[in-house]
Amino acid sequence: MDRLDELLTPNPKPSTVGTLVYILFGPILWALQFTLIYGGHTLACSQGATPAAGEWLVYAASIVPAVIVLVFLVVQTPFARILGLTRAMEDRRAYDRIAWAVALLSEFAIVWTGATALVVAACTQGR
Numbered sequence: 001m002d003r004l005d006e007l008l009t010p011n012p013k014p015s016t017v018g019t020l021v022y023i024l025f026g027p028i029l030w031a032l033q034f035t036l037i038y039g040g041h042t043l044a045c046s047q048g049a050t051p052a053a054g055e056w057l058v059y060a061a062s063i064v065p066a067v068i069v070l071v072f073l074v075v076q077t078p079f080a081r082i083l084g085l086t087r088a089m090e091d092r093r094a095y096d097r098i099a100w101a102v103a104l105l106s107e108f109a110i111v112w113t114g115a116t117a118l119v120v121a122a123c124t125q126g127r
Contacts, residue, residue, distance in 0.1 A: 009075045013089075014085045018083035022079065022080055023095060025072055025073065025099060026105065027070050027109070028068035029068060030106040030109045033065040033110050034093075036061035037113060041057055041058060041122070051121065064115070066111060070107060073100060073107065108125060
């Protein structure tokens with residue numbers, strides 16, 4: 001394919017940032033959840049929050065990202081469209097598979113990290 005053919009039938013080029021966010025969607029949500037659980041929980045407990053409030057913070061910070069990643073795993077196309085990835089792209093199937101696998105691993109990580117609320121007593125280290 002020469003330069004003239006590329007100009008006449010262009011393939012859409014996704015943005016680099018959009019592609020990275022699409023592929024790393026699950027780990028980004030896991031990082032936010034991880035930060036909220038450990039940073040937010042510690043901050044809430046150090047400011048005098050009750051242990052129940054600390055536990056509910058962990059529950060909320062775990063359930064919301066887990067549901068969002070689960071929706072991403074079931075229907076990826078709307079997320080891809082928002083981030084500028086189209087079906088006409090050459091490597092779209094590869095991006096979908098990588099994003100799905102990474103999101104699945106992130107779903108397990110979110111559930112695992114959120115399970116600490118069931119095992120560890122809230123606000124015990126801040127007392």
